Amino acid sequence: MGCVCSNENAERDKNLREHKVLVLGTAGSGKSTIFKSLKETEGKEMIEPRMIVQTTWKIRQTLLEFMKWLIKHSQSLYETDKEKNIDCLIDETTEISTNIQSLMKTPEFVFTENEELSEEDLITLGKTIAYLWKLPSIQATFAKRIQFANEMNMEYFYERAIDIMHPKYFATKEDLLKARVRTTGQDFIYVFMYLFYIHKKVNCLLRLVDIGGLRHGQKTWIDHREDLSTVLFVVALNHYNCVLFEDNTKNAMHEALATFFLFLGTILFLNKRDLFREQLRKVPLSVCFRAVTNFEYVRNDREEEQWKGMNYNPKESEHEQHFERCYNQALEFIRNLFQSRQRGKIFSCYVTCATDQDNISRVFWDVTMLVGKNNLKDML
Template structure:
């Protein structure tokens, strides 16, 4: 979804939605002027003339470089990723790196191993910890696994935990327990990272001493974004600078620092979050928070001249939830019960009709203004 601002150019892939031509304000300013020295009452000496010539040549080079830098600056599109926490903004940045910046080096992949291990630990800690707090609580299928739960909760929760072999053994066995699986199925009732299943399914691979993360592992790895991170890439000879900013409420105060000279705002929302609440506010639905946040950005008078792209993310997870039928969309958004799929909906071969209806309903929830229009 794009704000209708003249100058938007469609480029290939996701980056193709982002190019907007910068305006210019004339030529090079008088940054440096030749400093010509002369002698009173007569012509300059030969040495002074040579010095003057060198200065002029140096200033010409500087002026030329300034002109070149300005052209590069004006030809660079600055994309600001905004959205609520855990909407997938950082994953988009990583995808851009893989597609357009030669991916991740072997050293960078190795550095991600610790984060991936932490994702596994956080996942099994959270699921087993929630079993007794859910209403009604969930019991282990095999009571003899209780000592493994105790290990996870008491030992693996240590800040300086070093991931011994027994940790992976306990995790693999617990993950196969039907009681733990039942608790996982109710993960919308507590806070669980959405890569939990992916990494818990891959423990046997990740625990190996020679393990190196693949691209999918890096994309799935969850690390809290705090601060502002810039990624530079090029698509079809067009330069892009993408800025990733934390989406939690306490991080949003930093957004104002990024609005200067922004070409476009890419607002990312997690479609699958319709049945989840915020980490920072258990009384607020995540998708409704995203809707409110998008509206506030759209209606901000200081951002009227900035193009806006709405990126509806995590549709694969949305499809899984809709097809499972355990968290019905109408239970969280009652208006969905009477919603009809638009006649112009683009339907992929074999796609579930209910999934299509859900996708378009969420899209249309964001189409709250006649000034918005959809771009396939």
């Protein structure tokens, strides 16, 4: 593979034939993160300075907002079932109450261009958030929350709350990859590659287009069919245990399955494998693919769409090997489900971690070869 080009480079290479690749997937599946990883891998500036500042504000704001939500949610969880959720009840010590009051009185809109907290207040807020995050009742509430598909990597950011609320902090490369900034308009990048075909060097320019994954964005997917070389569909594996932001009665992986049939012959990225591994140790796949859940069925009538595989049990002897078997079975099950939606069309599947630039770089080498080869006739 050659390199990811900026827009100007693409302009310069006007002779190259462009191949359009639509990057689709439900909100929060990781499309923008793949773009960021790709740009960074090829030594380009991942994001311009303005975006670094905006992402810094966004991370701070999300930490504050979400902590407020956790505090309120701990109380409502407790009230819903006092016995079961006793671990969510926050102790009423003076220290805890003072910290909660201090957090609650800080408005979220202070993280903008015009409104900034004083340096002193920002540092205090960092300490407050770090303190509250460590409370066992907040940890219990966090573990029991309904997970929304578009959450950013909250644990990663909360662990660093003090650094993040320091006046000199700016989002690092890793933070930029792990933060969530929803795509509202259309985004695109170019990938340049060359292949050798019958001893001839063939140049190829891929134009990757991301049109956002929220439901109103999905409605426009089909309008982008024209001049399409292929579709790269991104599914977040950990979404088996998440609900949609737009509709919290809908499981996010069900939504992904329901939209996957739109384009046949798709390249599939089963993304967020790191988060999937973490989740699978705690929550079995049956929350998504069995009758005993609150979630509706994917396909009520089809037996094979119910998870009957092994669930991880840490009490097993040799539990790490046992976990690997559970993990592989779960992956295979999900892969087969998506394959079944492609009505026999050949499709390629990669298990990815979009925040891992090496992984994306390696996988993408394969993808560009695949797209290039499929379009060789056009290129020669």
